[in-house]
Amino acid sequence: MYLFFGISTWLPKLMTMLGYPLKSSVMFLAIFLLGGVLTTHLVGMLGDKYGYKKVMPVLYAMSAVLVSLLSFQMSTFLFYTLLFLAGCAVTLVQSMTLAAAPDFYPIAFRGTAMGWGSAVSRLGSAVAPTVVGVLLTANIPVRGVFLTFIIPALIACIAILLTKKDPNLAG
Secondary structure, three states: OHHHHHHHHHHHHHHHHOOOOHHHHHHHHHHHHHHHHHHHHHHHHHHHHHOHHHHHHHHHHHHHHHHHHOOOOOOHHHHHHHHHHHHHHHHHHHHHHHHHHHHHOOHHHHHHHHHHHHHHHHHHHHHHHHHHHHHHHOOOOHHHHHHHHHHHHHHHHHHHHHOOOOOOOOO
16 A cells, blocks of 8 residues: 555656656646556456466566656656556555455354454555655655665565465355
């Protein structure tokens, strides 16, 4: 949630800091969000076909790479393409995480576990706008701010790869 809300809240400002005009920066946010909306069905089908364990690490790794590339100047077409793909990866891995997580809890307390998990994950969405604002106020370079988005994506990628499902769980 830190990754998604940090980017979606601050992308226009970060892009103006990289030298793009404000009008283009607002369009960048629209393209980022459109990436997630237009590819939901595709990633859902991939998750159903290959399983979360194979799809989610790829999406988290893609998120890290694509978001890091956004901090560099490039041609407009390439930037729009990377931005669309970053929106796809960042948005959809969040949705897939919520869909896959229930498989790790026994039915007896699955609802409570998911409620707590959802509540804790919302901390990222609550702190991201403030953390990025503090970093920008402290004159941290834009690439340094983008690094704070990459770190949670890499941690999540590794965590999914290390996750083992209990074969005794129903579901």
